[in-house]
Amino acid sequence: MNIKAPKGTKDILPSEIRNWQHIEKTANDIFSRADFKEIRTPIFEDTCLFERGVGDTTDIVNKEMYTFIKSDRSLTLRPENTAGVVRAYLEHNFYRESPPVKLWYKGPMFRYERPQAGRQRQFHQIGVEMFGIQDASADAECIMLAVEFLKALGLNDLTVEINSLGCNICRREYKDRLKKAIAPFLNELCEDCQNRYEKNPLRILDCKNENCTKLFEKYNLKETVSGIELCPECSEHYNKLKTYLTALNIKYTENTFLVRGLDYYTKTVFEIKSNNLGSQNAVCGGGRYDGLVELLGGPATPAVGWAMGVERINSLIPQVNSYKIKFFVVSDNQLEAFKLVSKLRQQGISADFDYNARKFAKQLEKASKIAEYAIILGEEEIKNNYFTVKKLSDSSQEKMDFEDIIKL
Numbered sequence: 001m002n003i004k005a006p007k008g009t010k011d012i013l014p015s016e017i018r019n020w021q022h023i024e025k026t027a028n029d030i031f032s033r034a035d036f037k038e039i040r041t042p043i044f045e046d047t048c049l050f051e052r053g054v055g056d057t058t059d060i061v062n063k064e065m066y067t068f069i070k071s072d073r074s075l076t077l078r079p080e081n082t083a084g085v086v087r088a089y090l091e092h093n094f095y096r097e098s099p100p101v102k103l104w105y106k107g108p109m110f111r112y113e114r115p116q117a118g119r120q121r122q123f124h125q126i127g128v129e130m131f132g133i134q135d136a137s138a139d140a141e142c143i144m145l146a147v148e149f150l151k152a153l154g155l156n157d158l159t160v161e162i163n164s165l166g167c168n169i170c171r172r173e174y175k176d177r178l179k180k181a182i183a184p185f186l187n188e189l190c191e192d193c194q195n196r197y198e199k200n201p202l203r204i205l206d207c208k209n210e211n212c213t214k215l216f217e218k219y220n221l222k223e224t225v226s227g228i229e230l231c232p233e234c235s236e237h238y239n240k241l242k243t244y245l246t247a248l249n250i251k252y253t254e255n256t257f258l259v260r261g262l263d264y265y266t267k268t269v270f271e272i273k274s275n276n277l278g279s280q281n282a283v284c285g286g287g288r289y290d291g292l293v294e295l296l297g298g299p300a301t302p303a304v305g306w307a308m309g310v311e312r313i314n315s316l317i318p319q320v321n322s323y324k325i326k327f328f329v330v331s332d333n334q335l336e337a338f339k340l341v342s343k344l345r346q347q348g349i350s351a352d353f354d355y356n357a358r359k360f361a362k363q364l365e366k367a368s369k370i371a372e373y374a375i376i377l378g379e380e381e382i383k384n385n386y387f388t389v390k391k392l393s394d395s396s397q398e399k400m401d402f403e404d405i406i407k408l
């Protein structure tokens with residue numbers, strides 16, 4: 001039998017874990033500073049939550065969900081976490097709290113996609129959601145948090161793209177205009193785009209199919225349709241967002257053709273892209289979704305948020321090696337070595353020893369790989385009650401007692 005991890009999934013190995021821990025700790029630090037609280041929702045939910053919450057015209061719901069039946073109930077591994085967070089927000093009556101309610105999450109998501117660089121079937125997202133604020137300051141706060149988080153991880157070479165999709169009223173006129181512009185070459189577009197044409201034409205602009213993108217250029221689609229025309233209210237909201245971002249020193253570019261894959265976005269949408277990721281270049285996507293809470297059965301509640309792909313972020317930051325422990329006790333007396341290790345650990349200091357009491361040379365070799373110092377505990381040392389401590393980076397040696405050791 002030769003069982004491997006399923007296609008599109010990856011083990012995160014001990015040698016890689018420091019980066020993950022660093023990313024997660026940074027997220028906690030940065031988000032806590034802005035009073036975002038972590039929430040952990042189940043990895044599977046009722047299928048209908050995603051059908052309704054993500055939208056049944058999206059690729060995610062139509063093609064990418066891992067769905068299974070248990071006791072006549074259809075369940076789905078979460079393809080994203082906004083729907084789950086909104087479900088929890090409603091289930092626990094968070095809407096009764098005085099707004100805003102600010103939440104963040106981290107964890108695995110599942111989408112049945114074609115695996116490729118930067119695209120897995122089990123991948124991880126970190127995201128924030130902010131409920132209850134209509135003002136564009138909430139949109140600016142979310143974008144600022146994403147930028148600060150990425151900066152704290154040392155990522156500066158990123159572009160923030162923003163756009164406004166307006167409200168239903170602004171979009172109606174735009175959809176018509178877009179459909180007219182696409183009609184002449186509709187039958188040359190991919191099957192997905194043909195389906196989107198009636199159901200959700202905006203999403204055609206988000207098509208990743210190379211042939212479609214080429215056709216958009218060939219037929220000058222972007223010049224022909226230009227951007228969405230916003231109604232006065234949506235326009236004011238968008239202008240306010242830009243004022244906030246400028247005042248907060250957040251550089252952005254406007255991309256009038258930025259749409260997001262999900263149905264529920266209103267007004268602000270944004271994406272953060274890296275120039276160093278090849279074709280899967282989006283690290284963060286988000287926006288405002290004022291209709292979602294109501295759609296899932298709650299009171300009308302404005303909301304805004306984003307999700308980031310942790311694998312993509314991780315591939316942009318330098319890899320840190322796994323931690324070294326502080327001490328490795330080298331001894332042929334397992335009992336004394338074990339006692340010393342235990343005493344050190346009780347002081348909050350990392351330490352280990354050789355469970356097989358192999359030859360000194362072997363133990364020292366192991367020590368130099370995994371520890372900062374070797375504590376040599378030979379017969380002499382035990383008899384005379386001292387330790388020989390060897391600094392493994394430069395092989396310097398010193399006699400010490402326990403009090404000296406714990407100060408190292």
Ligand code: ATP
Nearest residue numbers: 113118119120123261282283284285307308309312
């Ligand atoms: P893409 O356009 O790359 O498919 P998306 O619009 O489907 O992204 P979202 O659902 O908004 O992405 O998810 C937010 C972020 O999660 C993306 O910007 C990306 O970094 C990451 N992401 C999405 N799908 C995957 C995946 N299959 N594997 C790895 N990361 C992913």
Ligand code: MG
Nearest residue numbers: 059111113261
């Ligand atoms: Mg996708």
